[in-house]
Amino acid sequence: MKITIMGCGRVGAMLAGLLDADGHTITVLDTDAYAFRRLPATFGGTALIGSGTDEEALKRAGIQEADIFIALTQGDNRNILAVQLAKHVFNVPRVICRIYDPLRQEVYNTLGIECFSPTTIIARLMQEKIEGQEA
Amino acid sequence: MYIVIVGAGRVGYYLTKALLDEGHEVLALEKNNRVCETVNEELGSVCVRGDGCETMTLDSVGAGRADMLVAVTGDDEDNLVACQVAKYRFNVPRTVARVRNPQREPLFKKLGVDVTVSTTNIILEVIQQEVPTHAITHLLSMRDRGLELIDIRITPGTPTIGRMFKDLPVPKEARLALIIGKEGQPRLPDPTAKIELGDQIIALTTPEQEQAVRSALRGS
Numbered sequence: 001m002k003i004t005i006m007g008c009g010r011v012g013a014m015l016a017g018l019l020d021a022d023g024h025t026i027t028v029l030d031t032d033a034y035a036f037r038r039l040p041a042t043f044g045g046t047a048l049i050g051s052g053t054d055e056e057a058l059k060r061a062g063i064q065e066a067d068i069f070i071a072l073t074q075g076d077n078r079n080i081l082a083v084q085l086a087k088h089v090f091n092v093p094r095v096i097c098r099i100y101d102p103l104r105q106e107v108y109n110t111l112g113i114e115c116f117s118p119t120t121i122i123a124r125l126m127q128e129k130i131e132g133q134e135a
Numbered sequence: 136m137y138i139v140i141v142g143a144g145r146v147g148y149y150l151t152k153a154l155l156d157e158g159h160e161v162l163a164l165e166k167n168n169r170v171c172e173t174v175n176e177e178l179g180s181v182c183v184r185g186d187g188c189e190t191m192t193l194d195s196v197g198a199g200r201a202d203m204l205v206a207v208t209g210d211d212e213d214n215l216v217a218c219q220v221a222k223y224r225f226n227v228p229r230t231v232a233r234v235r236n237p238q239r240e241p242l243f244k245k246l247g248v249d250v251t252v253s254t255t256n257i258i259l260e261v262i263q264q265e266v267p268t269h270a271i272t273h274l275l276s277m278r279d280r281g282l283e284l285i286d287i288r289i290t291p292g293t294p295t296i297g298r299m300f301k302d303l304p305v306p307k308e309a310r311l312a313l314i315i316g317k318e319g320q321p322r323l324p325d326p327t328a329k330i331e332l333g334d335q336i337i338a339l340t341t342p343e344q345e346q347a348v349r350s351a352l353r354g355s
Contacts, residue, residue, distance in 0.1 A: 076188075076216075080215070081211065081215055088246065103189065103190035107219070107220055107224050
């Protein structure tokens with residue numbers, strides 16, 4: 001599958017490496033070229049400088065042919081804008097969005113955007129670990 | 136009317152002030168504490184510190200009973216999210232967003248923002264009007280009706296000078312409304328009226344036919 005990832009932070013770079021190793025065609029976008037240092041040495045995909053909220057940059061990243069678009073930058077609102085751009089302007093079949101704010105994540109979930117909140121996930125995980133040990 | 140404003144920077148501050156003067160109930164949301172305090176000192180307690188994109192903040196200021204939410208922060212993303220949360224979570228009937236990148240206007244409209252205001256386009260249009268040799272100027276955009284009011288100037292050397300309006304291939308979707316002569320005297324664009332040097336022709340057209348109107352009237 002052709003997958004575009006916006007944001008080459010720890011999560012973005014690791015996911016790009018994993019999916020690339022599984023044989024998918026990956027394009028990673030980041031506004032800072034220095035971020036690409038996090039990509040594994042074996043990474044065979046494309047790393048492009050550019051913002052995922054910029055239509056021209058998205059076109060250069062081949063968004064028109066992408067099967068999945070994933071937004072993983074630090075900015076919730078930037079991720080939200082980017083996935084809606086990918087979904088509604090470029091008709092990408094599947095978009096996934098990271099939203100730190102759990103309440104905002106809920107709103108966009110009801111709007112039909114596939115999104116997850118690391119805040120909720122990690123808090124629940126910690127809770128399970130702590131309460132699991134007590135029992 | 137109860138109006139919530141997101142972002143109390145320069146645009147937000149003057150907007151809050153103007154709406155208060157008109158007698159509306161206005162509340163501004165601002166992330167920066169210092170900016171928030173300044174607004175409260177100058178305008179009275181109208182600014183609450185908080186992120187207008189957050190559901191909790193909007194809930195705490197009673198966004199559910201707001202008639203309108205206007206997002207005027209300097210960030211397009213923040214303005215979009217504030218409007219979407221207001222619209223889909225709190226059912227605010229009318230949302231307005233300031234847009235810096237004019238390319239994004241159609242997307243914002245599609246995503247539930249009722250009105251977009253592109254500051255970049257507004258500044259461009261005002262500057263264009265001040266350039267005397269510019270042949271075509273947008274006076275007003277009636278986007279909900281798909282029409283534009285434009286102003287075409289007849290500059291020296293225009294090939295159509297002296298020709299009658301009925302002989303010019305003006306597209307039928309467009310309507311010539313008024314001619315303002317060099318000295319400022321208005322004339323009606325009757326079929327037998329002639330184009331003169333220094334004329335300013337006001338026309339109503341669809342955006343698609345804009346260039347065709349211009350070519351017809353200026354012969355270029």
